[in-house]
Amino acid sequence: MALDSCAINVCPAIAVRSSIGVEVWSCESTNLQYEYKPNLPKEDSRNCRSISFSSDGRSFAYSNGNEIKVINTKDWTIKCTLPRPKAFYLKFSPLGNYLSTWELYTVTKDKPEGSPNMFIYELSSGLQMFDVVQKNQTDWEPSWSSDESLFAIVIGGEALFYDVSGDSKNFSHSTRKIGGSRGAVVSLSPGACPPCVAVYTPGSKGGPSMCKLYKYPSLSPNQAIACKSFFQADRVELLWNKRGSGVLLLTSTEVDKSGASYYGNQALHFMATKGDSCSVPLSKEGPVHCVKWSPKATEFVVVYGFMPSKAALYNLKCDVVFDFGEGPRNCAYFNPFGNLVALAGFGNLPGNVEIWDIKKKEKLTDIKCPDTTYFEWSPNGVYFITATTAPRLRIGNGFKVYHYSGSLVHETIWPQGQELLGIEWQKFPENQFAEPIITKVKPEGIKSSLPEASKKAYTPPHLRMIKEGKDPDKFLPRSQINSNAQPGFPVGRKGGLKTNASKANRIKNKKDLAVGNDAGPATSGEKNFKNGAPSNNDELNQPHRKLKVTKQTNDDNIQDGQKPVNKKVNNPEKEKKIRHVAKKLSDIKKLKLRQEQGETLELNQLNKISMEAKFLEELKFLKLTT
Template sequence: MAPPIAFRGSDGVWMVNGPPDLGTRPNFPEDKSKWCKVIAFSSDGSLISWCNGEKTLIVRTSDYKQVAQIDKGKVNCLKFSPKGTILALWENYTVDRETNQGNPNLHLFSVQSGEIIKSLIQKKQSNWDPKWTDDEGICCRNVNNELHFFEGNEFDTIKTKLHMQKISTFALASSGPPYHIAGYVPGSKGQPSFVRIYKYPNFGGPQAALANKSFFKADDVQMKWNKTGTALLVLTSTESSDKSYYGDQGLHFMAINGECSLVNLSKNGPIYHIEWSPRATEFVVVYGFMPAKVSLFNMKAEPIFDFGTGPRNLAYFNPHGNILCLAGFGNLRGNLEFWDMRTKKLTAQTQSPDTTSFEWCPDGQHILTATTAPRLRVANGYRIWHCSGNMLQQVMVDKEKELWEAVWQPAAEGVYPTPVITASSVTAVAAAAQPQPEQKAQAYRPPQARGTSASIKLHEYEGPSDPNKKVSQDPNKPLTKNQKKREAKKAKGPQEGQAKAEPAPSSGYNASEPAAFTSSGDPEKDKKIKNLRKKIQQIEKLKEQQKSGKQLELNQIEKLKTEGSLLQELAALEIS
């Protein structure tokens, strides 16, 4: 049975059972406060915390008994440490009018002792939270453009510091020991920006860096470690550029062994999303002008599979890494594609329109999509899906109410085995599935296609492929223009350039093998013959395209109807 789901909205905080039950959680102490700003689970799902505008509560999920109550009612952000021993709370920064000193607004609460063990000043909400390793061996904070490190959750003593000029962003690898940290320093006065990777606590200047990557085009960076902490992806972006109003982007690969390289992408356009596989040996990139391309890369930043193009801008691996969901949200129509990462095959496809949040269930086979405020204040609700593409439940909240957040209760690693999707399991899920949501709008049709049944392709989509596999020519596939030229040269051989007698064309005129032209002595007549032959060749190409399954446009269909009259006119000119 899948774990339950927690919700936060204008109705307060509540929980429901996960599939297959999907009923309300009977023992959960529902909080009806209309001022719940935040909710958070511990990493193993054993604790849940929320602030209701008056106080902050910590509840044990095994029996829903209250563990602690904190007298902080204006908390905007909550975060548990990886082992659930510390709860970090962040409030808006304020200044004491009498002393003109800032009030501490970042509080570290010990779940075991039930007391706040440290209060610090953290002015900005961005990157407010301290970063821990999974074993809570070290904790790191960015304080006034330098990194402060604490060990063993002892926050009274700064164990060491990392000085990197004016470091603005950092990323701590969650695995270890040994522990690794990456820091980003923006460029200034003609100096490039750079990212450096260090091994904790060896911070003895640039020479101590395990890897160093510099770049000039970077106003901001996004850094993502893989699960084992051996490799880092660095996505750089600029606010604007000469080529694009949206700026330039670059994706770089860095490893703790010193390897650094640019990830080469095969399509121009923005980079929408980067995601490491939970298996830590591969990553996907969603990029390029729509329809976007998705590529899978190995630990050498080499492409190993191409998922083709389509209406997607996000990619999500399930917790076990054996299923990948490619999604298109935001200004796209909520397309969901499920791929088997072992066979690299598309297994299911559906749509979840108006989605603002997406999350895999810890069991690796169910998905939660939700439409939440303030992103969308209408049609708030949530849907539960199976990775076979079947929707198991759809719940919409009342029009007068709002849904602000929906999240699965996490589970410790190993609780759920790697899912194996069989035909019988898909059949059982399909039997319990609900009808798919209705589509709100029809696809756009250009003016010339309106009122007809002809399908119009606004984009040419590419299918999935292996970039390292050599593709042989399909004997049933028509040759390209260049291939036809090469074949014609081979057929002519040493006699190329010599004039040949041209037989008079009949109704079976073959345009793919044009005969050499012989002048009639009349320039005007020769010109008409050449034009007629050119039109007939175009018609033959259109007929080949029509046989291969391509849908022709209306003007092309009308051109096909003129073939008979053109052949008659050509025959009359060549006989006379």
């Protein structure tokens, strides 16, 4: 399939990390059939933990369990190697001159206080320039200015600034600092230099949390150019637009005291470097699933609210420019030019992907990409990649490349016995590609080799029989027919549903009992029930005892000559079981939401999630037999 005109001369490579090593794949300039080629880097090691391209795509780094290799992508030769065998995360500085690495924090008998686990290396010399202890796995990396003359990092609650411009690069001592408290966050704006600085300080002793904007190097408390305070904020995520003219603050609390949300309260605020600040209005209650700035820096999209969630496009005044409506979504991704946005529902959602034309405010396509754990737009803004990776999902690993129209143009299914752990598209400098012209033409694609998921809702076997007019009792094994109990039913009640045939037999037997006739041998499951529960009467529980029952005023008995009336009866034991199963399903739903947000669950929690189908069927049984 031919590439669009904007990508004729350049085909972005793809870095692949799997359970057997690291490879770089490429494709011909006339198609998108990616494959490994002998001239590209390849590392056979089961200990490869991280891959990363620099923001301009000129460098590629990966760890192999022995060292970090940094490769020049112009000719795919090794630029330098770094002695960090335990490196877990890698992060390039904005211009690609430095590489930050992080590894798990550990303590030993010799060093109970621990050793530095975050390092900064200069790639031109391969020398270590900076090291520090960073215990947290999140927000470990330093924040750089766009020209790499300054970087900032929070250590011990203080925001420290290091000026590394010029020949005398001072990595050993900070040049400025702002006092804060535990949990503080600092972020330098992209764009113009010197940068603006956002500093978040969590509240203490009942006081509000605070975020202030400064213009570096003016960092005195009275020199803040904007300030925003809020009470409900245990943590915050700072999101700058591309120009560095505004920052979004996604705040959240650990616990929602009102009980409305399992994940606590969330709110979204906006601060501009001109001094303005406001709260972003959200028209539906529920969590904020995703916030993304457009690369054009003048708009941002928010996906929020209880499912089905809402999605809306906002301008810099925090006014809604366009409402995308409701749907099963929790993610948003702009292409590199900001003229397309993908709204998707991954994790515990079915994998719907909507592609919207931002200029025309219309939906171009709606496809399903189930089991997606990774999504990324190509640097040319025309294609996107979806992948199913481990350890999130250990089966069905592989990746696919789509045209924005929804056409599948490439597919790679991972071999059995191997796992796809990570994938990343090579990046390119700005202006490498022209902004694509969006049309409704759908190019010819390929057909997926994977079987399509059935669009029909799952129907358990016993319900299928009912739809076909069959009595499920006739298809039960003899051992089950003679059994007095099955999972999901009260003790003494036969498993199976009230089909027309079995219901008619029970009515006939009740009539015989009501008029004092011989009931005959009682079969399993035809025992008398009083108020919806098994009777404790020994005579009624004897399967081969002939019984005579006189007429009673009880509503459950059928009087002589009267038509039987189906009347719902209260069964405390059954209601208790229903509440118990419903609570388990509610717990599973909460666990899946935590898993969707990237939290690592314990083995027993994962086992509980795997029992969801069983509990759903059990609940259905209980309700059908109420």
